Amino acid sequence: MSGPGDWRDLFVATDERGLRTLSEAAAKAVDSLDHASSGPRSSDTPSQLRERVRALEVCPVEGVALDRVLDEFGRVLWAHAVRPSHVASVAHLHPPSVVPAVVTELAISASNQSMDSWDQSPAATEMELHLMDFLARRLGLAEVASGVMTSGGTASNVLGLTLSRSWAAAKLGVDVLKAGLPPEARRWRLVTSDQAHFSVQRAAAQLGLGRDAVVNVATDRTGAMDVDALDATLSQLDEAGLVPIAISATAGTTDLGAIDPLAQIAERARRRGAWFHVDAAVAGAFVMSEALRPRLAGIEAADSVTIDFHKLWWQPFNASALVVRDVERFDLLRVRSDYLDRGDELDGMVNLVGRSLDTSRRFDAAKVVAALRTIGTSTFAEMIESLVELTVYAARRIEASEVLALVAPVSAVSVVFDAPGHDADELRRVQQGLLARGEMILGRTVIKGRAALKFTFMNPLATRADVDELIAVVTRGFVPG
Amino acid sequence: MSGPGDWRDLFVATDERGLRTLSEAAAKAVDSLDHASSGPRSSDTPSQLRERVRALEVCPVEGVALDRVLDEFGRVLWAHAVRPSHVASVAHLHPPSVVPAVVTELAISASNQSMDSWDQSPAATEMELHLMDFLARRLGLAEVASGVMTSGGTASNVLGLTLSRSWAAAKLGVDVLKAGLPPEARRWRLVTSDQAHFSVQRAAAQLGLGRDAVVNVATDRTGAMDVDALDATLSQLDEAGLVPIAISATAGTTDLGAIDPLAQIAERARRRGAWFHVDAAVAGAFVMSEALRPRLAGIEAADSVTIDFHKLWWQPFNASALVVRDVERFDLLRVRSDYLDRGDELDGMVNLVGRSLDTSRRFDAAKVVAALRTIGTSTFAEMIESLVELTVYAARRIEASEVLALVAPVSAVSVVFDAPGHDADELRRVQQGLLARGEMILGRTVIKGRAALKFTFMNPLATRADVDELIAVVTRGFVPG
Numbered sequence: 001m002s003g004p005g006d007w008r009d010l011f012v013a014t015d016e017r018g019l020r021t022l023s024e025a026a027a028k029a030v031d032s033l034d035h036a037s038s039g040p041r042s043s044d045t046p047s048q049l050r051e052r053v054r055a056l057e058v059c060p061v062e063g064v065a066l067d068r069v070l071d072e073f074g075r076v077l078w079a080h081a082v083r084p085s086h087v088a089s090v091a092h093l094h095p096p097s098v099v100p101a102v103v104t105e106l107a108i109s110a111s112n113q114s115m116d117s118w119d120q121s122p123a124a125t126e127m128e129l130h131l132m133d134f135l136a137r138r139l140g141l142a143e144v145a146s147g148v149m150t151s152g153g154t155a156s157n158v159l160g161l162t163l164s165r166s167w168a169a170a171k172l173g174v175d176v177l178k179a180g181l182p183p184e185a186r187r188w189r190l191v192t193s194d195q196a197h198f199s200v201q202r203a204a205a206q207l208g209l210g211r212d213a214v215v216n217v218a219t220d221r222t223g224a225m226d227v228d229a230l231d232a233t234l235s236q237l238d239e240a241g242l243v244p245i246a247i248s249a250t251a252g253t254t255d256l257g258a259i260d261p262l263a264q265i266a267e268r269a270r271r272r273g274a275w276f277h278v279d280a281a282v283a284g285a286f287v288m289s290e291a292l293r294p295r296l297a298g299i300e301a302a303d304s305v306t307i308d309f310h311k312l313w314w315q316p317f318n319a320s321a322l323v324v325r326d327v328e329r330f331d332l333l334r335v336r337s338d339y340l341d342r343g344d345e346l347d348g349m350v351n352l353v354g355r356s357l358d359t360s361r362r363f364d365a366a367k368v369v370a371a372l373r374t375i376g377t378s379t380f381a382e383m384i385e386s387l388v389e390l391t392v393y394a395a396r397r398i399e400a401s402e403v404l405a406l407v408a409p410v411s412a413v414s415v416v417f418d419a420p421g422h423d424a425d426e427l428r429r430v431q432q433g434l435l436a437r438g439e440m441i442l443g444r445t446v447i448k449g450r451a452a453l454k455f456t457f458m459n460p461l462a463t464r465a466d467v468d469e470l471i472a473v474v475t476r477g478f479v480p481g
Numbered sequence: 482m483s484g485p486g487d488w489r490d491l492f493v494a495t496d497e498r499g500l501r502t503l504s505e506a507a508a509k510a511v512d513s514l515d516h517a518s519s520g521p522r523s524s525d526t527p528s529q530l531r532e533r534v535r536a537l538e539v540c541p542v543e544g545v546a547l548d549r550v551l552d553e554f555g556r557v558l559w560a561h562a563v564r565p566s567h568v569a570s571v572a573h574l575h576p577p578s579v580v581p582a583v584v585t586e587l588a589i590s591a592s593n594q595s596m597d598s599w600d601q602s603p604a605a606t607e608m609e610l611h612l613m614d615f616l617a618r619r620l621g622l623a624e625v626a627s628g629v630m631t632s633g634g635t636a637s638n639v640l641g642l643t644l645s646r647s648w649a650a651a652k653l654g655v656d657v658l659k660a661g662l663p664p665e666a667r668r669w670r671l672v673t674s675d676q677a678h679f680s681v682q683r684a685a686a687q688l689g690l691g692r693d694a695v696v697n698v699a700t701d702r703t704g705a706m707d708v709d710a711l712d713a714t715l716s717q718l719d720e721a722g723l724v725p726i727a728i729s730a731t732a733g734t735t736d737l738g739a740i741d742p743l744a745q746i747a748e749r750a751r752r753r754g755a756w757f758h759v760d761a762a763v764a765g766a767f768v769m770s771e772a773l774r775p776r777l778a779g780i781e782a783a784d785s786v787t788i789d790f791h792k793l794w795w796q797p798f799n800a801s802a803l804v805v806r807d808v809e810r811f812d813l814l815r816v817r818s819d820y821l822d823r824g825d826e827l828d829g830m831v832n833l834v835g836r837s838l839d840t841s842r843r844f845d846a847a848k849v850v851a852a853l854r855t856i857g858t859s860t861f862a863e864m865i866e867s868l869v870e871l872t873v874y875a876a877r878r879i880e881a882s883e884v885l886a887l888v889a890p891v892s893a894v895s896v897v898f899d900a901p902g903h904d905a906d907e908l909r910r911v912q913q914g915l916l917a918r919g920e921m922i923l924g925r926t927v928i929k930g931r932a933a934l935k936f937t938f939m940n941p942l943a944t945r946a947d948v949d950e951l952i953a954v955v956t957r958g959f960v961p962g
Contacts, residue, residue, distance in 0.1 A: 348531070
């Protein structure tokens, strides 16, 4: 049997030897990325990839040298990854990541702070709070606003809507987290648009209300919530004796990038005492640009806002946040425990577990701050504006195309289109063919029953020439030669 | 206005220039860790830390050079972090992280795969499935078992209990995710021990059942569920017309490390058709040791199991998993969407969003495999066994102490003790003093109404001499000089 001395180099240490070990291994991990294919992904099939991956035993009896493992990962995982930094990776809200964030990930995981309690993350807790304050100010919320980092937009939406459920129950004098859903909950409804992300439905399902409790308001041709339709929906709910406990607006829908009329929706939510949640996972980064910020007018009236740093803020996964208009709203969530967050600590110690649906939690705020501080608002605004401009350019080119046609006007960084005369099966064939051959990761979706293809522009390094080439490649899929 | 050319070095690229940029920045990020204090943390107060952190503007108009930002982070964040690798970090299940995992984090975030759909993570999807299969086999589950990575033990427990709720509803012919909780749900109960993690209560709260739906079964003096008490509880539920939809056993309680009698509980769950969930966040790593594996006998009968790789598998946060006995159980969760997981893809493409409560999700499986493959089962078993032995040693030393006394027998890697003649306020004073001075991150909790202190041993590099020193330091807190 071996002992502590033999395991020393396995664990992170911050003495000279430890840092040298870590530095050398990090350099090798970077080298392993060199195996990437030239396209957005390799052309391996699922079964070929399965075979490559399964050739690596997860945990052999005797360990394999780290250098070799990193090299294997290079050949098996990174060479057959999707490259979100490739200009032909345009299917999803899947960003290329920025260097300051990526290298900070190394420090985050080496230091391994846990955000649930102050005594596992003292300076880190303060930094997360600092970032949340920054974000709240950018959103135009008051001093009392704050937030918490979550693992993703879905988690942020679920957290916001969890708070809305507690809020509604509290008005009835019910602690829903303790007592469960009251009988009145059968009449509760979550109102959102028919273009909202499916995580609103998922939240309703998770919270015991069920997806049937989600009422979908019609959208206009851009994909934004139609306020007249909202008014009609609210009247119908009144007539049916149903209670809209929350209205969830979307700032940047998943497919069309549409931004709901936030100020008008806010006014209706306020009038009825409904919680006003804004899912700004997609377009939240517009708060960083003076030119784009006005499109989010009304967001400052939100009770809660979802921001995904791992979308148009170019952070590696995971990095999302939920901001609330008053930090005391988190009291709606709080569960005390005897081993964390007892409430009898020294002055000023904040245990973030009280704000979160998670317990142990990574210090993802560090990478976001490293990136923002390195980039600066001026460059950040230019990058986000250039993507919006590139999207407008792509839409114009598709409008001018004889083969492709826009399905809806563009609002943010995605362009949804189809190929008139070609049915859903043909769209599928083209998209799956490009994916299978590793030529393009193209989006495919359905807008109001109509099958469509989608470009999502996440990479500020992409140029108009790249867009022309993407359109040419897709066009050849329908009109060969 | 600048343009794409100016932003090139900001984004990860895998050409020669890009890899050099990344490698140099990574080396600097490692160097920034050199500022760590010599104790388990610095002695800065919350307000001092707040001031240091707030001196860094999150996003100035013009960006700050990355080298400088990394250096600032070294001085402000990492120098004032808790060091989980320090032998006096013994409060929580907060592990020192291993080098293979930490450097793989760099590749994970550089490649930025997203685990929700195959076309964002082709090889990565296969690797996560491979790891889940490995884990399921280690747990003794059948070939049809599989799992999914989650952000933490709480998320894994919530996912397991979400499945149990759907399972119970399905027996009534109800799709609870669609229709919401049926009236019968008022009678549903989640049965667990009074030492279970608070995430079981949190799951009940989240699911709309409420914390009141959690029935706590008494535990024996080790903290393990008392099977006679379980039988009595189940009889009482029967008499009251209440339905135990799930029994959640714990393999390694948070404070005492106790392992419930899994086989006996499994038998009772099966007899009643209740879902059998095992929260093995703490002791799940025992499956890696032939000597310790028998303590988990019965885990192979679970419907779902929570495993936290970011505990006794020494992974940086986040890395958790939920394993289910039959992959088809995930159908209880599935929400189709038009832009992901349409079900019409090429042969063999798996979209993991169908198994998860998250959408975008990080490729955390890579770091786990990198670490396990490097360590090997033989060394892994030695490390976990050495921690268990060290804990037994610490318990003996406390038994022999004239100042400290064991509160309960030890079961895994934690020792809970108090100081007879000293009340809760004095325990608090000692623990908070050690924390404030940066001398020790000591645990403090309450066991069955009795205030207590806690050592949690997560670091295989700790020695018996370190344990002697920890005990001496705590003793001096009560009996100075």
